[in-house]
């Protein structure tokens with residue numbers, strides 16, 4: 433549970449309210465921000481999609497007529513322009529404080545990993561996930577922190593994948609269908625490289641789509657134990673951060689210039705999308721990675737950039753094909769892995785003759801639903817804690 437802070441005092445200037453807290457922390461709230469976040473019945477609740485207040489309803493030089501602190505736990509203000517009254521609880525203000533420190537504390541910090549994660553895998557047991565919300569929450573937290581979670585002992589039979597994936601939101605259907613059977617095939621059945629026995633370079637799926645699937649589920653039904661057809665996973669955030677640290681110019685190119693991706697199939701499908709391989713937010717944090725050597729269309733770059741871009745692109749490929757960054761896993765029957773397809777790359781080693789019956793099933797999900805479930809479970813647990821006290 434977050435500590436509930438109280439307000440020691442407030443100060444005003446012409447544009448903002450300065451709040452001093454019991455723990456010496458200080459928050460600044462601009463009047464425009466406060467007015468925009470009034471949650472009274474008239475202004476409406478944005479979490480319900482019912483916000484009525486518009487920022488154009490007030491002047492830019494908005495001022496306060498009065499401000500009162502009640503019981504150190506509530507601030508009541510009256511606005512000068514229209515005498516509208518707004519109330520903010522201390523808890524709410526502290527939760528949304530936008531000081532540099534508070535913003536840094538709020539930011540989720542993913543746990544970056546390399547091949548050494550094999551010693552301590554993020555994993556859960558299926559029966560435990562079904563039994564308690566706490567274990568389900570732990571599983572979702574692992575996906576959020578590590579970009580993947582291995583679920584052990586999911587019965588290796590058809591239907592289990594669908595049930596499990598649907599319990600985490602929706603199954604996302606693509607042009608290839610809803611559920612994919614990964615079996616070695618020959619002749620006309622081959623629709624994807626996954627159906628061949630050759631090795632697969634680590635990649636993100638469906639890079640050629642503007643909004644590409646964010647979650648992948650793989651469920652292993654049949655696999656030999658001779659070490660062939662091993663699954664390979666790479667933390668895209670890790671290799672991007674390594675590139676930033678060791679080759680800043682390469683990182684700058686790959687996070688700036690878009691790469692075209694394209695898929696054409698049978699005269700029916702022609703998809704294309706352009707995207708930088710590394711996505712940054714306005715503060716330079718890496719928000720996602722999109723890598724697929726399998727579907728890269730001819731690069732379309734300014735002439736001066738072509739050579740340096742290829743240098744950078746090779747460097748990145750060196751990272752994600754290097755053993756030190758790869759988690760090698762022998763998926764066993766009953767293993768199900770949840771992957772963040774905007775972060776973790778997946779691939780496979782060659783499948784040899786003794787492992788020809790290997791059978792994986794996979795489908796796509798949507799990260800927004802997984803995180804929504806993570807938030808709601810987190811919230812209800814927090815309420816329970818409150819009730820317990």
Ligand SMILES: [Zn+2]
Nearest residue numbers: 470471472475
């Ligand atoms: Zn209001």
